[in-house]
Amino acid sequence: MENELWRSWDDESPRTITVSRTVPPHIGNLAIPALEPATGEALVEATRAVSDLRDRAAETTGVLGHLSAVLIRADAVASSQIEHITTSSESLAVALADLGDDDPDRNPYPVATELVAANVTAALSAQRGGEDPTEDWFHRRHRSLLSVDPEMEKRHLGAWRDCAVWVGQNRQSAEFEGPPWEKVPALMADLVRFAARSDVHPVVHAAIAHAQFETIHPYVDGNGRVGRLLIHRLLDAQPAAPTAPVPVAHGLLHNPDGYVSGLTAYRQGDLDQWITVFAEAVTDGAHAAVRLVDRIDGIAADYRQRVRTRQGSSVSQILDRLLGTPAITAGEIQAAYKLTPARASQILHQLADAGIVRLSEHRAGRSRVWVAHDVIDAIDTINATIPRRLIDTRNGPSASGPMPSPPA
Incomplete structure (x- = not known):
């Protein structure tokens, strides 16, 4: 096919290239295959960890209403760190406080701070909204996350991509290329049908939906962040449970290489490897959340002693x-x-x-x-308790800009 990045003056830029695109199957009504015993054990452990988190949250009388905001904030920070978007926690706290000062001389926040703050706001909306994911649900989250990104073209905000996307040094040697953009609307309509199902184990449901979304890669940028919002919507969709969202991004940050290899395994048809990686991330995230709940509960009690x-x-x-x-x-x-x-x-x-x-x-x-x-x-402190290896930051340009690895 024609090389979109061909330049006549560059000898290493071929006019035509051979590419390999990943086109996932439709999964809307697909039966979930039997999983291996080891995968089942990882699911049991993840389910137990989530249950322990919600039980612990239910015990924190007086601060339960704040836990959702604290846990989502911690997870959004980790989700942004996965793609090397960082800011100081204090700067983020000020940006999120919505202090309402309309002073025209007010200095704008750094772009990284605004991006992380947008991630927190969108994650809270996704977790609390109670809406089933629809095409509009995805687009609104995408606009919320990326509207502050100066590198994002307005026509791409809240719109399926109209170009190729890939991960790697260049398209010809890409580690992954998403399906042709013409297939995105139908694939996303199928994913919406899968997300609406109620017959799938919640951890498996969130794992498959996230991997399918990342494989479709429906946007020119922001796919990782939107895909992790989808995790919150599906994993935390239990109205009767205490408000204690699981910061799964913490677990994924714990093992970023496993995250990437798990998504690769999913695309190659190995559901067990991916679900095991995801279930372990849920377990790690839930354990980190319990530690954070304990810390916040202790801070609340300490405040009452001091004043x-x-x-x-x-x-x-x-x-x-x-x-x-x-x-x-x-x-x-x-x-x-x-x-x-x-x-x-x-x-x-x-x-x-x-x-x-x-x-x-x-x-x-x-x-x-x-x-x-x-x-x-x-x-x-919770961020620091999760050991993490450096992520391979090699970038590959798409027709509209860089595409980080793992998914941004």
């Missing part, structure tokens, strides 16, 4: 709020709790004297920002 206040008071509500949104300004306190400037300042200084908040180096326009550093550090 004695009656239940339901402004101070009590602010302490609760800081668990899920660890950045605040005096103006925000005034507006949210109908306090005078003097009282808002008094509360912040009371919390600072107790070692609960400190002034951040980041600002919201002209306003000073206070951060609950213990909550921010808790997420950093």
Whole structure:
């Protein structure tokens, strides 16, 4: 076929090339084959770990409402790290606080911070929304994630790709190339049908749907992040369960080479290897989440010891709020709790004297920002507890830009 990157002045740029595209089968109504005993054991362990997380979350009276935000934030940070998009936790906390300062002189956040913040926001929406994945569901998440990316063309936001995508140094030697773009709408319609099924084990359901999505690679960029949002929607789709999303990206970050090789195995028809890798990531993520729940529960109890206040008071509500949104300004306190400037300042200084908040180096326009550093550090600590190998960062250009490996 014609080489889209052919350049007449480049001797190493051939006019025509041979490519190998991966076109997955339709799975909407496909029967799930019997799995090997070792795969079954990995599924049992993952199921037990998820159950333990939800049981532990149910015990955290008083902070349960904040766990979803904390766990999703931790997972979104890990999901972004998989593709080398990083920011400081404090900068992220300030960006996510939505401090509402309309100062025209306000400095914009770094692109990486905005991308990670968009990941957190989209993940919370996916996990809490309760919607079944549809074509519109995918497009809205894609727009939410990529609208702040200056390298993303507007015509590609929330739209199936109209070009080839691949992973590798160049298209001719690509490690993986997605199916022809003309096939994407039908393949995604089939995936939507599979996602709506209720007859598949939840871990298997999320594993297959994620691998199928990454194989279709329906967007020019952002496929990894959108695909990991799909995991949350399917794995956490249990309304009766406590709100304790599993940070699966933590487990995938624990073994990025296994993540890539597992997806490759899926594309070659080895369902057992992929489901085992995915189930182990669920187990690792659930265990990390339990540690984070314990830490947040301990922080909440410590706050109550440091500052004695009656239940339901402004101070009590602010302490609760800081668990899920660890950045605040005096103006925000005034507006949210109908306090005078003097009282808002008094509360912040009371919390600072107790070692609960400190002034951040980041600002919201002209306003000073206070951060609950213990909550921010808790997420950093959980990230640090997962040993991870370096990911192969060789990039291969697509017709619209770079395509990182593993999926972005």
